[in-house]
Amino acid sequence: MSENIQEPEQWSTQGFLAQFMRIHEQMPDRSFAFILGAGASRASRIPAGGELVQKWLEELHQRADGQSALADWATAYNLQIEDFDYARKAEFYPQIYERRFRRDPDEGYADLETVMADKEPSFGYSVLANILDQTRHKVVITTNFDNLVADALSIYTRSYPLVCGHESLAGFVRTRLRRPLIAKIHRDLLLAPINDSDGVNHLAESWKKALTALFSHHTPIVLGYGGNDGSLMDFLQAMPPETIPGGIFWCYRKDDGLPNERIRSLVSQHRGALVPVLGFDEFMLQLNDKLKFQFLADAVRQRANERAEHYQNQVEAIQKRLDDSTTDTSPETLAVKQAMQDSVARQQLNSWWDWELKARQTQNPEERERIYRDGLAQFPDSVELTGNFAVFMDDVRKNYDEAERLYRKALELDPNSAKNTGNFAIFIAAIRKDYNEAERLYRKALELDPKNANNAGNFACFKLIQNQLIEAETLAKQAWQLNAGHAEQVGAEAALYLGLIARLQQRDDQAALGRLKTLLQTGFMHVSWSFDTLLATAQSRLAEPDYRMYAALASAILDTDQVGDLDQYPRWREVAPIALNVYWEDQQPVDSD
Template identity: 45%
Template sequence: MASFEVTEWTLEGVLDEMKRIHNTMKDRQFAFILGAGASFTSGIPTGQHLAVRWLKDLHLRECSDGCPLENWVAGCGVGDVTLTLEAAAEHYPQIFERRFEGDREAGYAELEAAMEGKAPSLGYSLLAEIIQHTRHKVVVTTNFDNLVADALAMHAHQSPLVVAHESLAGFVRPQMRRPLVAKIHRDLYLHPINDPAGVSTMERGWKIALKKLFQYFTPVVVGYGGNDGSLMNMLMGLDQGDIAGRMIWCYRAGSPPPEKAMGVLSKHNGLLVKIPGFDEFMLQLAAKLVTDFDVAAIAERTAKLGHERAARYREQASTLTESSIHGSPAEQRAGEVLTQSLRSNHSWWAWEIRAKAEQDIEKRKLIYLEGIGQFPNSPDLVGKYAAFLELAYDDLDKTEEVYKKSLELDPMHAHNIGNYASFIEDHREDYDVAEELYKKSIELDPNHANNISSYANFLVEHRQDNDAAEALYKKALEVAPSNGWSVCNYAIFLSEHRQDYDAADALYKRAIELDPSSAWAIGNYAKFLAYKRQDYATAQALFEKAVELKPSFWNKANLEEFIASQNKKN
């Protein structure tokens, strides 16, 4: 076998080469080999840090003559050669074995504690962007953590197939429909491989799977020290030509690859490149590979995702509170538990839940005012208070004043803008202003189903633009298929303006299924059955249920009079 000196390139040169391969060789993909160094900026200690920590524990236990740690380590008997603190990582498995001899579970527990609650660093987030937006979707790692999968989930990207045990290695294939994370030393919770025998050898299933993989994927090594024998021996055992392209080994200044890694690079014509760190490398690589790459946009999108998830969480809890008021004893108890579990001094939302749970209108108003006294700068709570005033009182000037206050606190609050648009439409009849507000609310949040449906209603009522309205109704259902209010709005439209009664009937039923306690949806379905289907008996029963749920909302006498007159005719 011929060998040659390993070539080292500049970082700029390697990044340029990776970009060229990405653009011109569509059949070539990169596989990222990650080690503990990649997780260090996420707050997870490296193998070197853990090894030194455990040597200190052993020194405390075993050294009885006061010998300094550095001197004691050299003769402590760990490994086959003289040990130094600087080279502790090279003997990590032996140190782990000695430190947790007789109680391996304690070692696993310590690893779990070291990784508990750690969030992906910038580098992992950027790796997630590369995985999501390019064809380079494979990660092979000796790490036990879940940072790759966490980063993909955090940014709402496609979930990966995580192969965390050698018994599952058969699921690793070169052609995958989704991202792959191959954890060759197992997962943190599946008895991670930490012992000398396990770290020095690779199970046959992994050898076969990785050999097939590297025929199509160029390995890019980042944050991996190359100190375990399993992966290094496997790579060394591959024949020349078994690896697609030139393997790229990234290392940090002062931490060159070990001799075994240099042998692998020599055999497979690999490249060395010095990088400032994992995060910095991923930042520059993402800029080369991801179209329209924008770190600020990623941050904004992530923040928005968090906000939307929190909003969904609050909305679902609020719906639970509302449905429990007229629900079964078990549902009522669930609502009580939710209300009692909230601490009013921690969140504006706690005051909103407390207010919704209060049936007396005056007492509810006092709860809102008390909450605003504690959270005077919360646009959410002030906006909720404005919506309450609009429905519960006739003081339009006061209601508008509160709406305007909520928008002063946050001029870009899409929910409040949409509610204010409805107020202007219904109570001020200034349709041009209302339309501009609707458009602004949807521009700020294109996935806000309530605002989209409200604007669709507006177009039907005041612009007679049914085609544009229907497109919006469909959009609302697309972005929020579980929003019963939007579903019911579309049902009303199909019934009144398209005369598509079968489709409307199906949507009414779906709306009630989504929100069984909605007096509005049930009452509208009752009207539909009476006026469009002439199913008076079913309509009567549904309307009685709607009135029971919300007596103040429906004029029961009018519908009963209509039904009676129709029955008389028939």
């Protein structure tokens, strides 16, 4: 250590964590930025720079000699790298990269893609993602090429980051951020990552401008960065002292010992501190604890289930649209039907959903029943398959005793299934006429899944049939809100109920009819439902013209071909369409995203 260089302060990990929380809680005008190097990716099984250097040296050695010891062969003369020292080989990363791939730069890119392929973000990245998503500390600056930060945000949050993976994108960097920022100063893996000596040692002017602005508002926390490139280190050294608020907190692995002289000088220059940590994941665990974040396994599992269910629903929706297009014999439609048939035939029947797809694919009721029974023989504890078979036996075969047995079996398998509880409520009300039990089931379904628009809408219909208009209106508005302005049948049903309720209470129904008109003009996927009981109970309470128009509206909701018939009703022709994202007078604005 040179005598004219003052050593920086050394803080304990706990001391720094306490400082982090003080800034986090008491200084809302200041944020932290995370500077990540290759060491932060080691727990994600991505080799650090030194490990890659070792690999490339071994490959070069094998080509040139292969007989002598690597340490003896790897000299400045043999490698044609000035001042090369095998003991400090990691510091010569760019020169070794250039030497290894000078014949074919594309091979170098492919090599990096291979070592980074299929790597999952380690635990520390989950904490980092949570911080970027839930706090004002939204900046990551990295010399890494990998996508671990962006992947972690996708896996653990619903936040979409701005990823600047090339110097040409640096102009989009802002200091006031609504979403996380990932600044890749050596470029993204797929955008010709910078590995050569000139690129690694020189920071683009656009990055200098962007980083200067960022560091004027963000205190950097360095993790896993060895400072072996000239670009970022030169830039930080060139910044005048006291231009970075709070200084620089340089975290280093305790087992590796103090950072080199250049790093210590830089930290001292900016009045920062060195912080020993056990590792990236271990440090982020401690930060997770200070911020009182929960572990995310359940959230990840729930998101994965939601994604799988969404995917399944999309496939089933396509199946239904194809099934409903029985009169369309165009070559295009027949080709799509054949594609669906072939895709289903390739399924290996290794899951309940494979059997569900196979059952839905056949139009023959006897064959579909056989497929369901074969599927349940293989997966007797499948809640989903049991519940879907119950609906089939209820709606198609009209075997109500078997349907009830299956509904009850499904709820025995999973008493907390909101879908099966809601479907059983419909069955109990419509078939068994046990209205007390039906109401109990409807309420339980909404308790299990308060955000289920279909269950809220079905319960609204039930209450409307019971002539309990106040609660029916509350539930119908709830269904509309939960549908969030999407063009779906549940929205059309909710609008129908609200229009009926308004008419039954001698109020204006234009707000409901205007939204229903927009939905019918827009179109939506139709699902099985019956308004017969509702219309029968409403007929005696409505004026004859109103009843005929609402009966026609109910038919149009279930069948697109009936929409054109509505123009025979003068009052309907006068209805002005209302956009679905226009909120009702007593409701909050609808989020139409």
